[in-house]
Amino acid sequence: MDKIVxxxxxxxxxxxxxxxxxxxxxxxxxxxxxxxxxxxxxxxAKAIQLGIVDQIIDLxxxxxxxxVILLCIPVDAIVHLLPQLLDRVHANSIVIDTGSTKGAIVAxxxxxxxxxxxVAAHPIAGTEHSGPEAAVKGLFMGKLNILCDINQTDADxxxxxxxxxxxxxxxxxxxxxxxxxxxLAYVSHLSHISSFMLGLTVLxxxxxxxxxxxxAGSGFASTVRLAKSSAAMWAPIFAQNKTHLQSALNSYIxxxxxxxxxxxxxxxxxxxxLMQEANRIKEII
Amino acid sequence: MDKIVxxxxxxxxxxxxxxxxxxxxxxxxxxxxxxxxxxxxxxxAKAIQLGIVDQIIDLxxxxxxxxVILLCIPVDAIVHLLPQLLDRVHANSIVIDTGSTKGAIVAxxxxxxxxxxxVAAHPIAGTEHSGPEAAVKGLFMGKLNILCDINQTDADxxxxxxxxxxxxxxxxxxxxxxxxxxxLAYVSHLSHISSFMLGLTVLxxxxxxxxxxxxAGSGFASTVRLAKSSAAMWAPIFAQNKTHLQSALNSYIxxxxxxxxxxxxxxxxxxxxLMQEANRIKEII
Numbered sequence: 001m002d003k004i005v006x007x008x009x010x011x012x013x014x015x016x017x018x019x020x021x022x023x024x025x026x027x028x029x030x031x032x033x034x035x036x037x038x039x040x041x042x043x044x045a046k047a048i049q050l051g052i053v054d055q056i057i058d059l060x061x062x063x064x065x066x067x068v069i070l071l072c073i074p075v076d077a078i079v080h081l082l083p084q085l086l087d088r089v090h091a092n093s094i095v096i097d098t099g100s101t102k103g104a105i106v107a108x109x110x111x112x113x114x115x116x117x118x119v120a121a122h123p124i125a126g127t128e129h130s131g132p133e134a135a136v137k138g139l140f141m142g143k144l145n146i147l148c149d150i151n152q153t154d155a156d157x158x159x160x161x162x163x164x165x166x167x168x169x170x171x172x173x174x175x176x177x178x179x180x181x182x183x184l185a186y187v188s189h190l191s192h193i194s195s196f197m198l199g200l201t202v203l204x205x206x207x208x209x210x211x212x213x214x215x216a217g218s219g220f221a222s223t224v225r226l227a228k229s230s231a232a233m234w235a236p237i238f239a240q241n242k243t244h245l246q247s248a249l250n251s252y253i254x255x256x257x258x259x260x261x262x263x264x265x266x267x268x269x270x271x272x273x274l275m276q277e278a279n280r281i282k283e284i285i
Numbered sequence: 286m287d288k289i290v291x292x293x294x295x296x297x298x299x300x301x302x303x304x305x306x307x308x309x310x311x312x313x314x315x316x317x318x319x320x321x322x323x324x325x326x327x328x329x330a331k332a333i334q335l336g337i338v339d340q341i342i343d344l345x346x347x348x349x350x351x352x353v354i355l356l357c358i359p360v361d362a363i364v365h366l367l368p369q370l371l372d373r374v375h376a377n378s379i380v381i382d383t384g385s386t387k388g389a390i391v392a393x394x395x396x397x398x399x400x401x402x403x404v405a406a407h408p409i410a411g412t413e414h415s416g417p418e419a420a421v422k423g424l425f426m427g428k429l430n431i432l433c434d435i436n437q438t439d440a441d442x443x444x445x446x447x448x449x450x451x452x453x454x455x456x457x458x459x460x461x462x463x464x465x466x467x468x469l470a471y472v473s474h475l476s477h478i479s480s481f482m483l484g485l486t487v488l489x490x491x492x493x494x495x496x497x498x499x500x501a502g503s504g505f506a507s508t509v510r511l512a513k514s515s516a517a518m519w520a521p522i523f524a525q526n527k528t529h530l531q532s533a534l535n536s537y538i539x540x541x542x543x544x545x546x547x548x549x550x551x552x553x554x555x556x557x558x559l560m561q562e563a564n565r566i567k568e569i570i
Contacts, residue, residue, distance in 0.1 A: 076553075124502040144499065173499070186490050187501040191508040194479050197540040199563035202471050204536060209468060213569045214429065214458070216472040217409040221570050222507050223476040228567045231560035235553040242548055249545045251489060253538060255482040260534045263527050268361075268520040275516035278484035282513045284498045285506050 007031055009164075010057070010066035012081070014038040014047040015233075016126060017098050018072030019135025022052045024168040027137060035066055046132040063088045068160060071097040076236035079108045086114040094157040096121050096164070100184060100233075101240040102148040102177035116154035119161040120177060122146040122184075123170060130230040141169035148177040185244035190252060192226045192234055193245075199227030292316055294449075295342070295351035297366070299323040299332040300518075301411060302383050303357030304420025307337045309453040312422060320351055331417040348373045353445060356382040361521035364393045371399040379442040381406050381449070385469065385518075386525040387433040387462035401439035404446040405462060407431040407469075408455060415515040426454035433462040470529035475537060477511045477519055478530075484512030 036053030096119040125143045145165045321338030329341045381404040410428045430450045
C-alpha cells in the first residue's frame with residue numbers, strides 16, 4: 001500500500017466531465033500523470049488518442065496507482081461503485097465525485113469507515129454533448145463548484161479537492177446534500193425535462209408536417225438545446241432526485257395548465273401579468 | 286395623391302423588428318429615407334437619437350409620404366390598424382406586416398378592395414429584447430422570411446417586398462397563412478410558453494430559497510432566455526393562434542405528465558427511451 005503514486009490522478013469515466021477535468025488538470029499541473037478508467041473500450045482508445053489521459057488502467061490496479069480518484073460516471077454508477085471503491089483504496093486516498101445529485105451518493109457511504117476520504121462535489125459545468133470527444137479545455141473556468149456535507153470529509157482530503165477545483169478555475173460554495181438536490185431540481189433538472197419534452201412534442205408533429213424545422217428560429221434552438229443531452233446520464237439523476245423533481249414538475253405543469261386556460265379564454269391581460277412576472281428573470285440571469 | 290414619395294419607407298412600430306429593419310434597409314439602400322411612426326413618444330425620440338429613422342411622422346401624414354409601409358407592431362394592433370391603413374393609402378402603396386401570426390391578419394382584410402396591396406410576411410428573426418434600444422444591424426442576415434397567401438397579393442407589391450427582404454439578407458419560403466400558424470405554434474410559440482412558465486416556476490421557489498440562481502448553469506439560462514420576451518407582443522400572438530397553440534400545449538403537457546409518472550415509478554429504461562427519442566433533435570437543429 002505504500003507504493004501509492006502521489007502525482008497520479010485517476011479519472012473514472014472519460015466523458016464530457018471526466019475528460020475535460022483531465023485536460024484542465026494536466027494543463028494546470030504538468031507534473032501530474034492522468035490515469036483513465038472507462039468501461040467502454042472505445043472511450044478508452046479515444047481518450048488516449050485525444051491526449052486526454054496518459055494511460056488506461058484497470059479498476060483493480062487503481063488502489064495502488066493513484067492518490068486521488070475522480071468519479072465522473074452516471075449517478076447510479078457512482079452509488080454502485082463508490083462503497084466498493086472506498087473499501088479497497090489506500091487509507092490516505094481521496095475519492096471525489098462530480099455527480100449532479102448528492103443525496104443518494106452521500107447516503108451510499110454514510111456509515112463507511114473511510115467516509116472521511118470522500119468529497120461530494122458537483123462542478124456546475126457541462127454542455128449537451130457527451131463522450132470523450134465532447135471534452136474541452138477551459139470548461140470549468142469561472143464556474144461554480146458545489147461541495148456537499150463537507151463536515152463529513154477529512155480536512156486534508158477537502159483541501160486537496162479544493163486545490164484541484166481551484167486550479168481548473170472554479171469558485172466554490174458549500175451546502176448540505178439535501179439543499180443541493182432541492183435547488184438543482186429547479187435550476188437544472190427541470191430545465192432538462194422541459195427541453196426533452198419540447199423536443200418530443202415538436203418531433204411528433206414533424207411526422208405530419210415535413211420541413212417544419214426550417215421554420216425554427218434561435219428561440220426554439222435555445223429552448224430545445226438540452227434535449228440533445230445524454231439519456232444514460234440523466235435518467236438516474238431524475239430517479240435519484242425524484243422527490244424534489246416531482247415538486248418542481250408539478251408546479252411547472254400547473255403553470256402550463258393555468259396558461260392554457262388563459263389562452264382558451266383569450267384573457268390577454270392575465271397572460272400579460274404572468275409573463276411580466278416571468279420577465280423578472282431578467283434581473284437575475 | 287400624386288405627391289407620394291417613392292424613396293420614402295415608413296416603419297410603424299419602432300421596436301426590435303421595426304428598428305432593426307430600418308437600420309438594415311437604410312444601410313443597404315442609402316438613398317432611402319426612413320420615416321418612423323410609434324404611439325410611444327419615448328420610442329420616437331430614442332429612434333431619432335439612435336439614427337434608426339430619419340424623421341418621425343403622424344399616421345395622418347402617412348398616405349402621401351411613403352410608398353412602402355412596414356407594420357412592425359403587436360399582432361392585435363396589426364389586425365386593428367391594417368384595414369384602416371388600406372382604406373387611406375395611395376392606390377399604388379404597399380403595406381407589409383411582420384407579425385408572428387398570419388391567419389387573423391389576412392382575415393382582417395380578406396374582402397378589402399386594396400387586399401392586393403398587402404404583403405403578409407413573417408421574418409423569423411428576433412431576440413428576447415424589445416424596444417428601439419434592442420434594434421441591431423444584421424438581425425435578418427441569413428434568416429428565413431415566410432410570405433403567406435401570396436396569390437392574394439399584386440405581383441408588383443410582392444416583388445417590392447421580396448427585394449426589401451432580400452436586401453437585408455433574408456431567404457424566403459411561401460405558404461398559406463393557416464400552415465404558417467400551425468407550424469409556428471410548435472417551433473416558436475410553444476417554446477416561448479415553456480420558457481415563461483419555467484421562469485415562473487423557478488422564481489416561485491426562489492421566494493423560499495434565496496440565492497438559488499447562483500447555482501444555475503448555462504442550461505437553465507438557455508431554456509429560460511425567452512422568458513425575458515415582451516408580454517405585450519406575445520399575449521396577442523397566443524390569443525390569435527389559440528387553436529394550434531392549444532394542440533401543441535396539450536401534447537407538451539401530456540408528455541410532461543407521462544415523464545412525471547415514469548419518474549414516480551423510477552422507470553429509468555422508459556425514461557431513457559423517451560430521451561433517446563428526443564435526442565433525434567440533434568439531427569435537425
